[in-house]
Structures are given as structure tokens and as C-alpha cells.
Amino acid sequence: MTQTLQLAEQLIARPSVTPEDGGCQQLIAQRLAPLGFQNETLTFGPEEFRVTNLWSVRPSLAAADALTSLPTLVFAGHTDVVPTGPVALWSQDPFTPTHRDGKLYGRGAADMKTSIAAFVVAAEEFVAAYPQAPLNLALLLTSDEEGPSVDGTVKVCETLQARGTRLDYCIVGEPTSVKQTGDMIKNGRRGTMSGKLTVKGVQGHIAYPQLARNPIHLFAPALAELAAMEWDRGNDYFQPTSWQVSNIHGGTGATNVIPGALVVDFNFRFSTESTPEGLQQRVTSVLNKYGLEYELLWTIGGLPFLTPVGTLVGAVQQAIREETGLNTELSTTGGTSDGRFIAKVCPQVIELGPTNATIHKIDEHIPVADIEPLKNIYRRTMEKLAQAKLAAQ
Secondary structure, X not given: OOHHHHHHHHHHOOOXXXXXXXXXXXXXXXXXXXXXXXXEEEEEOOHHHOEEEEEEEEOOOOOOOHHHHOOEEEEEEEOOEOOOOOHHHOOOOOOOOEEEOOEEEOOOHHHHHHHHHHHHHHHHHHHHHOOOOOOEEEEEEEXXXXXXXXXXXXXXXXXXXXXXXXXXXXXXXXXXXXXXXXXXXEOEEOEEEEEEEEEXXXXXXXOOXXXXXXXXXXXXXXXXXXXXOOOOOOOOOOOOOEEEEEEEEEOOOOOOEEOOXXXXXXXXXXXXXXXXXXXXXXXXXXXXXXXXXXXXXXXXXXXXXXXXXXXXXXXXXXXXXXXXXXOOXXXXXXXXXXXXXXXXXXXXXXEOOOEOOOOOOOOOEEEHHHHHHHHHHHHHHHHHHHHHHHHHO
């Protein structure tokens, strides 16, 4: 059994349903300390929903002022996992790592305890081989990625920003691959913005519509226009912005009552071609066009971010090619990640991890054969970034 697989199994065996960490971060800190990493536990949130975060840094031995003079590469991830669902539907206990048909089963196997194990072992190998490489290393781990994401990575990034901590590169271990580790990486993500719209009408008896105002009927033309609207056309990196209704509700439950209000929940996934302010203005223009009386509350879950082809993307692409022979695909599809918070304090952020076909599912698993290549890609990326720094000196 390889070191990476062994550590992945140790992490899976620690139940850590969000916001619990289950001792995972303590285990990681114990592995990193002998390498010269300085471990700091940062906790945020109320007692009943306490979130544990680990910030761990190893300054390079190449310079006395390494943290200010040399670039820092951060590996970021989360130790929390989603709930298992009905345990009876699993082929085995979700927190007992199991092997079957060349696959590693267990909650968190793909999302994302294997990536964390690969981070750590790759760092161990890199430090052993290049103890004075001109590259600072860091890990940022949270137990609040699968939950509300309000007391995890976002708070750590705010703390680092307040301290003036400089970050140069970040690899988030999200499961980005499709068929084989390394076939796809995320070099950006769309923004997310939700709206809760309440359209006001006048409740009344359904047999006397002239005495009421049906908010469902009033909103219908605006809904049709919003659903058909082209918000932008995207660009070379991003799909066009999309607007989707996730929930719509009106009525008392009685079939003979015209409702007095209609509540509509919707969400934008938007590209860098649009801004929150611009999208909000276009929505309200449509609502006003139809003379609706309404309340609208907005929640911005995250802004889009993009890391163009450059030092980090190039290093990762080359590492993947050397390890697997694949020419990786750059993508900004999918949901959000903690990369949206890190991008505010780090200019180059990408996501790279194992296959994502079974994340959040019953019997979550990944191919065992993909684990060592992932670790090797992380190590090779460190080597490429260190070489780039040496070449620039």
C-alpha cells in the first residue's frame, strides 16, 4: 500500500460530516510538522456550528526572508464531507475504506480526502528531494466547504489578508477530472447570485377574479421574458450566463383561493462578461416593465474568477502531460468552490483533483490506479514552479 493510499484511508475512516472535522486536520498537522510546517488552527462560528480550519506554512530554506522574497504555493481543500444518506443503501459502512474491483470506496474518497492525502505525501517527497527549493509551501484546510461556507476558507482568507500574507499560487483539490485523473482542470469558476422575489397581489375568491389580483398571472409575462433572455454570450473561458428558477410557490393550498403573493427563488451562474449590478438592473427593468408590485432580495454567493494560461496553469499542464501523457482540458464549468474566496487574495488559482463521477453519491469511490498519478502531478507542479523561480533569478 502506498503512503498516499494509506493516508487517504486514514482520513476516510474519520467521520467528518460538515462542519465536523473528525480529527483530520490534527492528523495532517502531525504529518506536516516534521517537514518544518508551522501549523495554526483557526476556529470561527458559534459553538453549535464551530468550524475548524488549518493554516500551515513551510518557509523555504533558500532565503532568510523566504515568505516575502519567494513565491508561495498553497494547497487548499476541505476535510468535511456531505452526509452519507441512508447507510443501508451503501455496499459497506461509508466511513470504513473498502476496496472492490480496483476502486477505493468511502465517503470523501473523491471529494476530497484523497486529494488532501496526495497534497501531503507530495509535499513530503518534494521537501525530502529539494529541501532548499525556492518555493514556500502552505496548506489551507477547512471543515466548512460542504456547509454554509461562511466560517471556513473565506474567514481564513480575510485573516491572511489582514496580516498582509502574500499568496502567489493555489491548487484546490476539488475533483475536477472526468474519466481519468488530469484530463480536466478548472482554471476559473462562474459567479453565483440568487434572488428571492415576492410578487404581491390581492387574495380573493377564485369565483370573483375581478375583486382580486392574481400574482401568478401578473408575473407570467415577466417570467417568460426572463427565461428567454440572453444575458451574455460568454467568452473563450466561460459559458454564457444562465438564469434558472429553482422554486416557485403561491397559494394557500385551497383550490378556490386566488393567492395574495407569489414567491420565486432563482439563481444566476454568471461569467466575467456580466456583473452582479448589471444583472440585477436588467431583472428589475423587466419586473418594472410589467408594472409588478414586488420585493426582491439578492444574495451574491461568489464572484467569477479566472486564471489565464500563465505560470501556474503552464506548470500544471506540463506536470499532467509528463505524468499521464494527457493534454488537459481547461474548464470553468460546474458549481462553485472555495476557489472563489482564495482568488481574492491569490492571483493564480486552479482546481485539480480525481474523477468526480461519484461525488456526493451512495458508494462514492475513485479508481485506486488514479491516486499515485495525482500525487505525482502535485509533486511535479511544485518542481516546475521552483524551476521557474530559479530560471527567473
